[in-house]
Amino acid sequence: MTLLELRDIHFAYPGGATVLEGATLSVEPGQRVAVTGPNGAGKSTLLKLAVGLVQPAKGTVRAFGSVRTCEADFVEVRRRAGLVFQDPDDQLFSPTVAEDVAFGPLNLGRTRDEALAIVDDVLGRLELGHLRTRVTHRLSGGEKRLVTLACVLAMEPDMLLLDEPTNALDTANRARLIEILQGLDQAIVLVSHDDGLQQAVAPDRLVLEEGRLRAL
Amino acid sequence: MTHVLTGAETEAGARHLPGLSDRDPRLRIVLAVAFAITVVSLSDLRVLVVALACAGCLVPLSGLPVGLTLRRMLAMDGFVIAMLLLLPFSVPGTPLFSVWGLTASREGLVHAVEIGLTANAAVLALLTLVGGMEPVTVGHALHALKVPERLVHLMMFTIRYVDVLRDETQRLRVAMKVRGFRPGTNWHTYRSYGYLVGMLLVRSVERSERILAAMKCRGFSGRLVLLEQPRMRAGDWVFAALAASVMLALLAANVWLVHDPA
Numbered sequence: 148m149t150l151l152e153l154r155d156i157h158f159a160y161p162g163g164a165t166v167l168e169g170a171t172l173s174v175e176p177g178q179r180v181a182v183t184g185p186n187g188a189g190k191s192t193l194l195k196l197a198v199g200l201v202q203p204a205k206g207t208v209r210a211f212g213s214v215r216t217c218e219a220d221f222v223e224v225r226r227r228a229g230l231v232f233q234d235p236d237d238q239l240f241s242p243t244v245a246e247d248v249a250f251g252p253l254n255l256g257r258t259r260d261e262a263l264a265i266v267d268d269v270l271g272r273l274e275l276g277h278l279r280t281r282v283t284h285r286l287s288g289g290e291k292r293l294v295t296l297a298c299v300l301a302m303e304p305d306m307l308l309l310d311e312p313t314n315a316l317d318t319a320n321r322a323r324l325i326e327i328l329q330g331l332d333q334a335i336v337l338v339s340h341d342d343g344l345q346q347a348v349a350p351d352r353l354v355l356e357e358g359r360l361r362a363l
Numbered sequence: 364m365t366h367v368l369t370g371a372e373t374e375a376g377a378r379h380l381p382g383l384s385d386r387d388p389r390l391r392i393v394l395a396v397a398f399a400i401t402v403v404s405l406s407d408l409r410v411l412v413v414a415l416a417c418a419g420c421l422v423p424l425s426g427l428p429v430g431l432t433l434r435r436m437l438a439m440d441g442f443v444i445a446m447l448l449l450l451p452f453s454v455p456g457t458p459l460f461s462v463w464g465l466t467a468s469r470e471g472l473v474h475a476v477e478i479g480l481t482a483n484a485a486v487l488a489l490l491t492l493v494g495g496m497e498p499v500t501v502g503h504a505l506h507a508l509k510v511p512e513r514l515v516h517l518m519m520f521t522i523r524y525v526d527v528l529r530d531e532t533q534r535l536r537v538a539m540k541v542r543g544f545r546p547g548t549n550w551h552t553y554r555s556y557g558y559l560v561g562m563l564l565v566r567s568v569e570r571s572e573r574i575l576a577a578m579k580c581r582g583f584s585g586r587l588v589l590l591e592q593p594r595m596r597a598g599d600w601v602f603a604a605l606a607a608s609v610m611l612a613l614l615a616a617n618v619w620l621v622h623d624p625a
């Protein structure tokens with residue numbers, strides 16, 4: 148089953164220029180796709196469209212077997228397709244790391260104890276256990292990035308949508324992130340300018356130009 | 364209040380203390396409020412001095428740096444000092460002394476001393492009991508004390524983002540400075556500061572939208588669930604009983620001394 152299919156998507160921000168004009172993208176289970184393209188080409192918008200944070204002017208979003216149009220449709224999509232935001236500060240809003248990681252599972256109706264078990268499991272898998280009780284805004288940039296990934300993985304998604312994940316990461320943290328991503332079995336849509344990251348994580352490359360996606 | 368929100372200094376202080384930090388945060392908040400109410404209802408100066416001393420005893424227990432705590436208390440005194448100085452001259456009563464033709468009354472002076480003692484005792488207790496807590500802990504404790512969820516969330520979000528906003532302000536200010544901006548008393552300065560504040564507002568609104576989007580992506584439906592639940596332990600009950608008896612003793616002493624001044 149195709150996990151995600153964006154077909155003939157047209158999109159323009161209110162009062163702004165048109166960003167997408169007939170973009171088409173499909174992702175199979177376990178597939179890893181990298182999307183590149185000039186600044187402002189609409190790469191981040193593509194990811195937002197996939198989880199229904201913005202609605203296309205024209206075109207269809209199909210995810211996990213059905214066409215998704217309204218807000219209610221996207222609730223399930225957002226759980227199964229984990230979007231990692233460009234700026235970790237947008238994503239980490241809970242006071243402590245444990246609470247932030249538990250936020251998703253608690254929203255999915257898990258009990259406190261189940262959520263805590265998930266927190267320990269996810270942080271353990273990413274070797275971030277030592278950050279458990281840390282206050283989120285006092286983490287380093289690299290730590291914040293890895294924790295945002297943990298937050299998304301705690302929801303047990305089928306695919307990950309990553310928006311410039313190596314932005315502002317140092318070499319060590321970047322290597323760490325690549326290692327983690329290579330070890331995951333989820334499908335990945337990677338928006339990035341980082342060539343090394345693309346080659347390591349998502350060898351299938353698409354370029355977004357003039358509102359359309361084409362293979363590179 | 365910024366220290367309460369940013370917790371920049373409190374964390375360092377809160378880490379190595381054995382006494383008050385072990386107590387249930389809910390208990391500490393309740394006791395601070397109860398103590399404030401107790402002190403406000405005291406009127407005898409001698410009892411007030413004892414109350415202030417009791418609050419002072421909490422300083423070593425809290426493990427907060429003494430100098431810092433006293434400085435914060437003095438900061439509060441700065442607000443009331445003008446009133447305290449004027450009170451003897453504005454309350455009519457037995458003349459005591461006069462300055463530049465203005466007569467100070469004995470009653471006014473007593474009033475001023477009473478208010479000064481009350482305010483300092485209450486603030487000192489608040490600083491020692493609540494000031495040493497991580498702001499996050501305060502949020503959780505307030506939630507456990509059934510403070511409306513919206514207020515707790517507002518506080519938690521403020522704690523989380525006040526630093527981000529401060530950094531953003533700093534970045535913008537540095538950006539202004541490196542282009543030769545020097546604040547002065549002129550329209551250019553006012554306008555530039557206007558832009559700065561406007562830009563901060565715009566960025567904050569945009570950020571809040573991104574945060575909401577990120578929360579939605581993780582299944583947010585309008586309710587935040589908090590993880591930790593504080594628990595009252597034996598030590599907490601002992602401390603509560605001790606504090607309650609001290610407050611009752613203060614109240615009793617006050618009643619006794621007011622009715623029987625001899």
